[in-house]
Amino acid sequence: MRNLSWFGKLIFVINSLFATILLLSYLQPYISPILFPQFSILSLAVPGLIIINLLFLIYWLIKLKRQFFLSTIVLIIGFQFLNSFYRISEKKVLLNDDLKIMSYNVRLFNIYKWKKEGKEETVKLVSDFIYEKDPDVICFQEFLSAYNVDFNYKYKFIKKNPNKSISYFGQAIYSKYKIINEGSLNFKSNANNAIFVDIIKDKDTIRVYNVHLESQKLKLNEENFGEKDSEKLLIRFQNNFKQQAQQAEQLVEHESNCKYKTIICGDFNNTAFSWVYHKIKGTKNDAFVEAGKGFGKSYDFYLPARIDFILADKEFEINNFKTYDINYSDHFPIMARLGTKKQL
Structure with a gap:
């Protein structure tokens, strides 16, 4: 000095x-x-x-x-x-037998016109994108369940929000593989939840969770950051983090009773540096860390915020991971290609 x-x-x-x-x-x-x-x-x-x-x-x-x-x-x-x-290089192992799984918070397909496109145009854009990337399984958060929104998949599970005032949206899982079981964890939160399906791929049964943890509900253009309002904002954050922790514990407890290999996808509304991420991740592999490149930014924010994840049991080999920079929502879709280690 x-x-x-x-x-x-x-x-x-x-x-x-x-x-x-x-x-x-x-x-x-x-x-x-x-x-x-x-x-x-x-x-x-x-x-x-x-x-x-x-x-x-x-x-x-x-x-x-x-x-x-x-x-x-x-x-x-x-x-x-x-x-x-941050990851320096992308892993590119593209096998025909990979399970291609996508997670995407579609923000209600823009029904409130946060962006200039209307609902029908946004649905068409998302549909064309999905057709091009051709995932085997898609986990949607903030899915517009009460309208005629559909994709060309043989199997699906759509769970509407139980709260009647917001029952027009929820979560959905679309799959090319047969769904033999489905369910919902029914978080106490008014707007967030976790759902799951068990699918059959070849002779293997795989459980896929679609998670949407408690939202921070931060609107930078509308928040008033004066002293009193900032104090209210901090209290809201604290309450939301508590709810996220309770939801994470509920999810981990539910998964502990599953006898199948599991994949957890979704919008955690928190970063990879948080307690809830590490609680849910456990011994799983983070697809971005194993096979991604760059910052993996999944939320349209000033900083490289990665709050959407695909976590897979260690029995899976993560062969590839991509974040797609398309501007149809406030989130960017992510997709991983998963193989089984016994096949490699």
């Missing part, structure tokens, strides 16, 4: 603050939001904290100052977080 100017010292103090916050955020997977919901808010900030610390690292390197060690050490300590944040 002695060799720094007053401006350099100020920069290093700010650097130290952001490095400390990032270091503390590494504890999130081990602290349940039910016990400490305030701490869970950091999970949404981790992508930004990583980028900020990388910028500080570059700044000190350009200045040829040893202060670059601070952010370097903190980033190295959180290497597993960086592994979930």
